[in-house]
Amino acid sequence: MRLAPLFAAAALFALPACSKPAATPADGSAGMAQTDKSDKSLAEMLASDSQFKALAAGLKSTGLDGVFSGKGDYTLLAPNDAAFAALGGKAAALAAPEQQAALAAVLRAHVIPGMLTTGDIGKAIDANEGKPISMRTMGTGTVSFARTDAGFTVTSDDGASAKLAGAGLIASNGGVLPIDAVLKKF
Amino acid sequence: MRKLLSTIALAALAATALQADPGGGKGNGGGNGRGNGGGQEAPGERGGNGGGNGGGKHDGGGKHDGAGQRETDRGAGQSVGQAMREQRGNGGDAGQRGQIQRDRMQDDRGKANKNEREQGHRAGVAQGRDAGRTEWRDGTDQYRRSGDDRGNAPRSLWSGYDARGLISGCPPGLAKKNNGCLPPGQARQRGYGNYDRYDANWWGLRGLNNLSGYRYYDGNLVRLSSGGAISDYYPLLGGALAPGNPWPTGWQPTPLSPYYSDYYGLGDDYRYFDGAIYRVDPATSAIQTVAALLTGDTFAVGQRIPAGYDAYNVPYQYRDQYADGPDAAYRYNDGYVYKTDPKTQLILAAIQLLS
Numbered sequence: 001m002r003l004a005p006l007f008a009a010a011a012l013f014a015l016p017a018c019s020k021p022a023a024t025p026a027d028g029s030a031g032m033a034q035t036d037k038s039d040k041s042l043a044e045m046l047a048s049d050s051q052f053k054a055l056a057a058g059l060k061s062t063g064l065d066g067v068f069s070g071k072g073d074y075t076l077l078a079p080n081d082a083a084f085a086a087l088g089g090k091a092a093a094l095a096a097p098e099q100q101a102a103l104a105a106v107l108r109a110h111v112i113p114g115m116l117t118t119g120d121i122g123k124a125i126d127a128n129e130g131k132p133i134s135m136r137t138m139g140t141g142t143v144s145f146a147r148t149d150a151g152f153t154v155t156s157d158d159g160a161s162a163k164l165a166g167a168g169l170i171a172s173n174g175g176v177l178p179i180d181a182v183l184k185k186f
Numbered sequence: 187m188r189k190l191l192s193t194i195a196l197a198a199l200a201a202t203a204l205q206a207d208p209g210g211g212k213g214n215g216g217g218n219g220r221g222n223g224g225g226q227e228a229p230g231e232r233g234g235n236g237g238g239n240g241g242g243k244h245d246g247g248g249k250h251d252g253a254g255q256r257e258t259d260r261g262a263g264q265s266v267g268q269a270m271r272e273q274r275g276n277g278g279d280a281g282q283r284g285q286i287q288r289d290r291m292q293d294d295r296g297k298a299n300k301n302e303r304e305q306g307h308r309a310g311v312a313q314g315r316d317a318g319r320t321e322w323r324d325g326t327d328q329y330r331r332s333g334d335d336r337g338n339a340p341r342s343l344w345s346g347y348d349a350r351g352l353i354s355g356c357p358p359g360l361a362k363k364n365n366g367c368l369p370p371g372q373a374r375q376r377g378y379g380n381y382d383r384y385d386a387n388w389w390g391l392r393g394l395n396n397l398s399g400y401r402y403y404d405g406n407l408v409r410l411s412s413g414g415a416i417s418d419y420y421p422l423l424g425g426a427l428a429p430g431n432p433w434p435t436g437w438q439p440t441p442l443s444p445y446y447s448d449y450y451g452l453g454d455d456y457r458y459f460d461g462a463i464y465r466v467d468p469a470t471s472a473i474q475t476v477a478a479l480l481t482g483d484t485f486a487v488g489q490r491i492p493a494g495y496d497a498y499n500v501p502y503q504y505r506d507q508y509a510d511g512p513d514a515a516y517r518y519n520d521g522y523v524y525k526t527d528p529k530t531q532l533i534l535a536a537i538q539l540l541s
Contacts, residue, residue: 067478073502074479
């Protein structure tokens with residue numbers, strides 16, 4: 001499946017399409033609380049969400065959609081379409097058929113084992129006296145979550161950083177944390 | 187690329203498949219008293235203790251709860267919850283030990299499972315001592331890491347794992363061209379896709395530590411000879427290892443522990459390679475799906491939890507049962523929930539999740 005048209009289309013989504021915000025949670029993650037649990041799998045949830053067209057296409061073209069329709073639980077740090085659109089030609093190049101292995105490498109660095117919610121992140125930061133906390137990814141490294149006045153940021157080992165953008169989603173086999181940038185430099 | 191590769195008959199790869207056995211023996215009656223102690227270290231490996239476990243016992247009447255979890259709570263220093271096969275310190279010739287012990291462990295696993303079935307339990311507590319090594323195994327004893335670096339070791343420190351390295355030879359698709367394994371000129375001119383400047387860490391690989399001088403070509407990392415021909419290669423997730431492509435025939439099936447098969451719903455025919463589990467069509471050996479991703483992180487009961495698990499991440503359906511409290515914190519990884527001491531960060535138990 002060719003992604004270039006979808007990445008180009010993602011440019012149309014210049015404004016992040018945030019899911020409906022939930023009530024302000026006690027951990028300060030205003031506007032980023034989780035939605036109610038869905039019966040959909042992660043793959044189904046992403047495929048049906050208009051803000052993740054590019055991501056869903058990337059998962060499908062690399063075969064990683066099978067991971068997120070399976071029984072294992074994962075949390076996907078999900079770059080929205082605006083995040084891919086901001087990469088311009090780099091995203092299109094990454095989407096080329098001969099570069100699917102590179103795309104898979106980028107995407108696996110956005111996957112965290114188990115289910116992680118904004119509430120979990122907030123509690124962990126609180127327990128760490130307000131300092132950033134670290135979570136393993138399915139790449140070879142970790143990502144670091146930090147609290148800001150506007151919510152949470154997440155930063156990868158290579159320094160790529162994103163903001164959590166909108167409410168988290170809970171699927172039958174994990175969670176989705178929308179982010180506004182791609183968390184891997186390439 | 188995928189279309190191209192789908193037409194390729196992958197054959198005669200030099201590497202055999204990884205004998206990945208995540209959780210092999212974890213609660214499967216793994217402590218079997220078989221350990222001889224004083225296991226032999228392979229040449230060139232870092233010092234490990236190699237001690238046999240001995241005295242392991244399977245308590246089929248152990249904990250059983252409504253969710254069907256199986257808790258493994260073994261002695262300090264044990265390694266659990268990793269995509270590895272456990273080695274229990276047998277000595278013997280290193281060249282033959284792999285096959286022999288693999289057979290033994292498979293036998294043991296089968297026995298334990300049988301016992302559990304007979305007793306009507308899916309849950310039990312396996313107890314025992316295992317100060318021994320943990321190994322990735324492929325029948326060549328190459329993927330060993332010693333007991334010393336378990337627990338907190340990030341994957342980048344896994345000794346011996348880079349011994350897997352590149353596969354000698356020509357990627358099967360290019361080999362069919364019978365051109366001396368010279369990549370097409372266009373590929374050379376395009377700098378092999380512009381991704382050859384990244385290291386193995388960028389690719390998310392565990393099997394290529396400290397590798398240099400490779401390039402990216404057609405879904406593989408490749409190394410070039412001085413004449414520009416490909417001399418070695420390493421297939422990549424989403425590239426050569428993507429749905430629709432044939433599984434390299436030179437890689438033998440890689441049986442995981444029954445627990446992993448159950449947990450991830452793998453079915454009957456699947457393969458493990460470098461952090462990913464693939465379902466394979468038994469008739470054609472074509473990759474059907476990428477079924478699961480694994481961190482491969484090592485969790486050892488009695489050791490500190492590895493870095494990167496600062497936040498509670500237990501799957502939704504188990505949150506009521508394994509909620510953090512003053513006396514216990516729970517973390518999830520690769521199909522297991524780990525009970526830890528909130529104060530010391532020491533791992534207290536590994537819990538299998540079967541429902």
